[in-house]
Amino acid sequence: MSAQVLVVGSINADDAVRLARFPGPGETVSARTLTTALGGKGANQAVAAARAGADVRLVGAVGADDGAPLIAALDADGIDTAAVARLDGVPSGRAIVLIDDDAENSIVVVPGANAGIPQETVRTACAALRPGDALLLQHEVPIAVSRLAAELASNAGATVVWNAAPAPTSVDELVGHVDLLLVNEHELAAIADLLGVAAEGTTERIAGVVDATGAGVVCTLGADGAAYRIGDEHGVAPARSVEAVDTTAAGDTFAGYLAALTGLPLADRMRRALDAASLAVTRPGAAPSIPARGEVEGLAA
Ligand code: ADP
Ligand code: NA
Known part of the structure; x- marks a missing residue:
């Protein structure tokens, strides 16, 4: 039987704007494309x-007036969207994603x-x-919502995975209920700062955060x-070398794969999640760039 994953989180329309370089303060730059x-x-x-x-089931909210295409896109992936609320009088979330010629991005949400x-x-x-x-x-949703979900899920015996992105300004609400914390270096x-972990260096910081949170x-x-x-297992798993076109959704691809593949041994889980994320950076866009399982397995073959 396949794993059940409940996601409680944000749903946005992403406006991806490609341009040669980011504008500075007071500057106007012409974009190449908008999608x-x-x-x-x-x-x-x-x-x-x-x-x-x-x-997969998704709990979230979109605007009643402009949310239909977002829900349609989620439905197309077979995601259960019955718990996505359609709210009157507010627009759906939106992200303006600027992507420059070096594939760096800069985002306003x-x-x-x-x-x-x-x-x-x-x-x-x-x-x-x-x-x-x-x-x-x-x-990307109010921490009170995440906290409620984490508490109920851990009481139900489910595994709670927190991708703490964007970087939080407080961890107290969630830390007691989290089984697996997914982060980038930033x-x-x-x-580590919020927890008072003074270690320098990624490996040392990870060990400090594991000690502080369990x-x-x-x-x-x-x-x-x-x-x-994770438990007794630790190390660094390398990424595949690829040509990066757009790193949008790389971290999200990694997180979704890692949460979905809880049944696999850790090394296989990491390999698949890393391969999926590396494929996502070779393609433009957020959700459209996320590879299917067959493509990821094809890479490993
Ligand atoms: P975030 O986008 O959340 O900051 P990272 O930049 O750490 O996350 O990327 C997440 C994952 O995406 C990496 O672990 C790796 O698998 C893949 N990835 C990101 N950038 C590259 C790249 N330039 N080449 C290959 N893989 C990449
Ligand atoms: Na991408």
Whole structure:
């Protein structure tokens, strides 16, 4: 039986703007292209988990007036969207993603409906969680919503995975309920600071955060792969060498695959999640760039 993954998180329309270089203060730059597609860390990670082969339900919120294409895109991936609220009088979340010729990105997020996820839908969805299921959280919806979900899921015996992105300014609400913390180096440094972990260097910081929280930690390192410490297992798993076109959703692809593949041994899980994320950076866009399981398995063959 495939793993059940419940994602509680953000759903955005991503406006991807490609330009030669980012504008400075007071400067105007002409874009080459604009494309709009499904994005938001919650939606991207739900798509990644579904493409990895899991049964996925998403709890979130969109605007009643402009949310239909976002829900249609999620439905197309076979994600259960019954718990996505359609809110009157607010726009769907939106991200303006600037991508320069070096494939660097710079992002402005407008939360919109993501700020209004009803607590009742969180309660209902979490009531269906069973031991062996995974709850996957990010940090683009109110922390009170994530906290409620984490508490209910850990009480139900589900594995709670927190991709603490964007970097949080507080971890107290969640840390007691998290089994696995997923971060990049910047988020790791922020969390180490918040926890009073003084260590320098990624490996030392990870060990410090594991000691302080009791959770496993995986820290993605961009082109260098990912460092991890989960229970007795620790190390650095390298990424495949690829030509980066657009790193949008790389971290989301990694998180969705890792949460979906809880049944695999850690080394295989890491390999697949890294390969999936490396494929995502070779293609433009957020959700559209996330590879399907067959493509990832093809790489390994
Ligand atoms: P985030 O985008 O969240 O900051 P990272 O930049 O650490 O996350 O990337 C997440 C994962 O995406 C990496 O662990 C790796 O698998 C893949 N990745 C990102 N950038 C590259 C790259 N330049 N080459 C190969 N893989 C990459
Ligand atoms: Na991409």
